[in-house]
Amino acid sequence: MTDRSRQWTAALAVIGDEILSGRTQDKNVAQVATWLNEQGIRLAEVRIVPDEPARIGVAVNELRAAYDYLFTTGGIGPTHDDITVDAIAAAFGVPVIVHPEARAILEDYYRDRPGGLTEARLRMARVPEGAELIPNPTSGAPGVKIENVYIMAGVPYIAASMLEALSGKLEGGKPIVSVTVGARAPESDVADLLRETEAAHPGVAIGSYPFFRDGRYGANFVIRSEDGDLARSTSEDLADRLREAGFEPVAGGL
Amino acid sequence: MTDRSRQWTAALAVIGDEILSGRTQDKNVAQVATWLNEQGIRLAEVRIVPDEPARIGVAVNELRAAYDYLFTTGGIGPTHDDITVDAIAAAFGVPVIVHPEARAILEDYYRDRPGGLTEARLRMARVPEGAELIPNPTSGAPGVKIENVYIMAGVPYIAASMLEALSGKLEGGKPIVSVTVGARAPESDVADLLRETEAAHPGVAIGSYPFFRDGRYGANFVIRSEDGDLARSTSEDLADRLREAGFEPVAGGL
Incomplete structure (x- = not known):
């Protein structure tokens, strides 16, 4: 049962050298904040951290302990600089595995696309052991949920579609x-x-x-x-x- | 002497309920990041915290210890929700005083403006004891520097003019x-x-x-x-x- 009388809180960790370098204007803070408010959850803190596993790990462990929910954006694509899943698995002290359902989603998504399911693309099926998936209606590769941590894409329109998939599914209180x-x-x-x-x-x-x-x-x-x-x-x-x-x-x- | 061989780092604390509520799209992260890079200083972490003195204090004390510089934006205007100076003074364990030079700047700025230097406007001359001023060529009320902490306005074009006033004045390394x-x-x-x-x-x-x-x-x-x-x-x-x-x-x- 949702306890609507208490204040539910969330933090957001934005993972991305491109934001800290000033190259890219962040759009996820505002969209996650707005969506959380609709869920009756207050965005209580944001941290923007670089693409460094240790720094991601510290932020994730501090924030998931301090708030009801932690959302992360960025670093879950197919390239070498996409290290969020590995960093968060390390923060939880669990290994990274290939999630069978994520693999099936990607096999299906890339079946008729040029190149098929390459090794690089298969990286996007990797999750911390024990994690569940967050649907991604936009571009196949799912987000990842482990305990109270929601790992989402950094590209704003993909993050938006993952939030949409989570709408109404989180326990929250009264919207402000x-x-x-x-x-x-x-x-x-x-x-x-x-x-x-x-x-x-x-x-x-x-x-x-x-x-x-x-x-x-x-x-x-x-x-x-x-x-x-x-x-x-x-x-x-x-x-x-x-x-x-x-x-x-x-x-x-x- | 500036040691250009080492990497100089900064953090930014964005103070503002309006960012965390999703109402306002932050512009300061990108502009501070870009400016810092020109000074040869790497923006290494950003935290966005609410208008709560204790939360501001924790972020300020953690970040000023962890990095060469800490910049803050937001919460230094004339209204009741402008609590940054008080929160940072408390974090440093020093009292808040009216800075004589800031008072003179405001007296001059408001001399020919309707209402003159009201008590509310005089709030903008308050600084943590021991602080210096950061010039504000745009709108009179100065920014504040205490040790390695640079307290700036939240309105982006005013923050920009304070950064401009600081250009070339901070020790830094090689720009990226x-x-x-x-x-x-x-x-x-x-x-x-x-x-x-x-x-x-x-x-x-x-x-x-x-x-x-x-x-x-x-x-x-x-x-x-x-x-x-x-x-x-x-x-x-x-x-x-x-x-x-x-x-x-x-x-x-x-």
């Missing part, structure tokens, strides 16, 4: 509801007003995210709560207070 | 040179070729980054080395090997 109000206000002009609004509504957190656009300052104020009605009534109160202070509130944000 | 070769090859078809090329050129690392675009598979292969000539000659060798295998190499990547 967030309501956004924007205003063309320099955030320093409304700092007191924000603090007072948050203090007046226990159970909400208000974040302030300033921007400078079209030559003018503005900010979006995000009200978050597990209680959707409370988030909405707080946003209305905040809009009233902004209006009184001379700033036109914009529901949904700017 | 990266050369990219692309090909319309499924990466599993060239996995052996990549491994062999990397093995034939000690001192380089080759990353493989697959994509699916316009209905076709392809991949970019990134050759990285501290030795620019070696990176370039390896890329030429890789291009030859790709051509021999029937894939047209594209210098600079696809």
